[in-house]
Amino acid sequence: MSDSTAPGGQAAPGEDLSQAISRELPFLRRYARALTGSQSSGDRYAMATLEAILADPAALQTGLTVRVGLFSVFHSVWQNADAPVAKAEDRLAAAAQAHLARLTRNSREALLLQTIEGFSAAEVGQILGTSEDEAAALVERAFAEMENSILGKVMVIEDEAIIAMDIAAIVEAMGHSVTGVARTRSEAVALAAKERPDLILADIQLADNSSGIDAVSDIIADMGLLPVIFITAFPERLLTGQRPEPTFLINKPYTEEQVRSAVSQAMFFSSTETLNA
Missing domain, CATH: 1.20.140.160 (PhyR, sigma-like (SL) domain)
Incomplete structure (x- = not known):
């Protein structure tokens, strides 16, 4: 709310x-x-x-x-x-x-x-x-x-180590595998190239002041459509209707239930419209 x-x-x-x-x-x-x-x-x-x-x-x-x-x-x-x-x-x-x-x-x-x-x-x-x-x-x-329908590989883009570990633990407890955690835009692109994910879970603001939105856009440009979940402390800034918006968006601070739900939804209903930079 x-x-x-x-x-x-x-x-x-x-x-x-x-x-x-x-x-x-x-x-x-x-x-x-x-x-x-x-x-x-x-x-x-x-x-x-x-x-x-x-x-x-x-x-x-x-x-x-x-x-x-x-x-x-x-x-x-x-x-x-x-x-x-x-x-x-x-x-x-x-x-x-x-x-x-x-x-x-x-x-x-x-x-x-x-x-x-x-x-x-x-x-x-x-x-x-x-x-x-x-x-x-x-x-x-x-x-x-x-959760019983689809299991896959999840990539996490998050610059805060504790949050990244928590998200990875939730995802793995659901039965998915985590391909890795990236802290910056360049790390994210390299990680995706190393092992194609089935789902990306991305923060908006990254460690080097780069954008998780830009990272996801780069990956999708190379690999085509992938389901994506964005995380942000300010969802209203992205829900303006002025440009394409993410299909799945989690508020910070999040709950385990929100992550589980969004991951299940995104993997299950894996048609994603992502943000343009």
């Missing part, structure tokens, strides 16, 4: 409803993008959500926080459209959609809502129209189904 969100996800003092929705919109777009696997597709559903609210302000149900209400309206739009994912534009996307067809209904949504967007099990239940217990069960089911 954004640090600027008022307690309970309500509008901040002196803030009207439109301002409160605007403040939450970047995070709805992040969720929609990860859910659909495409920035353009995710943005279309986020826009459809806003249009639904404009047409019927009562759609933001009384008793729900602005944040929960906004995501609830999104899910009404999403389910009415039969929860489609983005059109398969390449081999990776087509493979991901084949995997998605085997997931328990709503489990992936519940996983993203709780682990990436920070909703409680009770709030996930409100958004999905189910009970708190069922929402928690959906999250656990998603972890099991997704």
